[in-house]
Amino acid sequence: MRYFLAFIALVATPALADRIKDLGTFQGIRENQLTGYGLVVGLAGTGDDSLDYATQAMRGVVSRFGLTLPAGVNPALKNAAAVLVTAELPPFAKPGQRLDITVSALGKAKSLRGGTLIMLPLRGADGEIYAMAQGNLAVGGLGIEAADGSKLTVNVPSAGRIPGGATIERTVESGFATAPGLQFDLSEADLTTAQRVADVINLRLGGSRAHAIDGVSIAIDAPMGATARAALMSTIENIDVKPADAPARVIVNARTGTVVINGAVRISPAAVSHGKLTVRVDEDPRVIQPAPFSQGQTAIQQSSTIAVEETRNPMFKLAPGASLSDIVAAVNKIGASPADLVAILEALKQAGAMKAELIVL
Known part of the structure; x- marks a missing residue:
């Protein structure tokens, strides 16, 4: 067996100054994950057939319109599929803004191509509804099956995306306007870099408003109020700092x-x-x-x-x-x-x- 190996050498160069915003983020200013469960309809016979999850989802959908499936009836839903929907809620997102969502088949659906996602709520980790999703899927994969059992699959046809497929219904309180102070967290722990960030902030703003707590966090004294803090954070983000050399x-x-x-x-x-x-x-x-x-x-x-x-x-x-x-x-x-x-x-x-x-x- 031959073993192929590529060798890459990174030559040492003088460290350049980086913006503070490229080294980490302010605490509380982050994305939040949203998930939901629902039904995709309009498939060309590539759905879940008799999967119980899809049947339960269909009963929930039709009940919104005052319809009831007969008891004991398990419809063959070849044109529908149970799906999980995921999305990222960005910081400071406001009601009415749109989110891109990813739709993935939960059961044995062969393809979601040509399907339409029925309206469903997207919930956060606290169980609250933060967005509503619905729309037509864009699927990059393709799956073909012949009568003799031969199959051809390109990419992943059982997952797709809906650009702007969710509408934000409520905001996530970040707490940065009412917290006792600001805290900047480095993406990679380094005591030297943390101290240098605190030093350049004090040099730019004057006084001793920033101090390194540990190798990741820098505490910053800030005035109360969202407007004043937004201006201060904007100034801090664009300060240049020379990070410490990377460990060997x-x-x-x-x-x-x-x-x-x-x-x-x-x-x-x-x-x-x-x-x-x-x-x-x-x-x-x-x-x-x-x-x-x-x-x-x-x-x-x-x-x-x-x-x-x-x-x-x-x-x-x-x-x-x-x-x-x-x-x-x-x-x-x-x-x-x-x-x-x-x-x-x-x-x-x-x-x-x-x-x-x-x-x-």
Whole structure:
């Protein structure tokens, strides 16, 4: 089995200033997940047939119009499908605004192409209704089934989207206007970056209005009222700050065969020797014919050849404080393959010569 591996090296460059808004978010200013359960109708015989979930949904739909299905009747709903609907409610969303929604088949529906979602409520984690959804589905997948049982499926025909398919009915109270103060949370924990964010905010606004609580959160004193706080948050978001250098990491993706080494990786003095051992087994069976009139039987005689080949590579030495470019040059010099590179890095880590975190995905 051949093992393909791509090697990517990120060369160290001076850290550039980033806007604070690109490093994290203010606490309470986030999206909220909405979900709902309903029925898609108008399918061309690709629905759930007699699935109980679809039958219950149909009974609920017809009951809105004063109709009642006969007791004990389980209709074959080949043109309808039970679905789950999901959406993301953005912060500061107001009633009347539209949301994109994703519709996914819950049961054994083969395709939702051409279907129409019947009106249903979308609820948040607290069980309250925040939006109403309805509309015609846009399905990118395609499923075809022939009479002999052969099938062809392109993408996923059992899921689709409705752009602007939900209308917001109520807002989510963020609490940022009435909270004692503002809190900015970094996307990635780093004590140095948190302190630098607090320092640049104090430098821009004056005084000591911001201070780092930990490696993620920065507390900011702010005046009461939504208008004043919105202006203050806008100012803070656009302040430039130089984040701390990323920690030294080596990332190995065993599935795709990708190795990424960032520029912060350093190597202590070390000597490395790496070789390959190749074992080759060749089978050359031969047919043996008996002598004429000997009443013998034709047989197969096995003939095997085993060869062992060891490739010897010279040892190379890494000087104190070797950088990423030194590592790449040394590995290329001995002609190591990407798979060999992974073995060398793991050995350096175990020997304590590589000052970096080795992460295998």
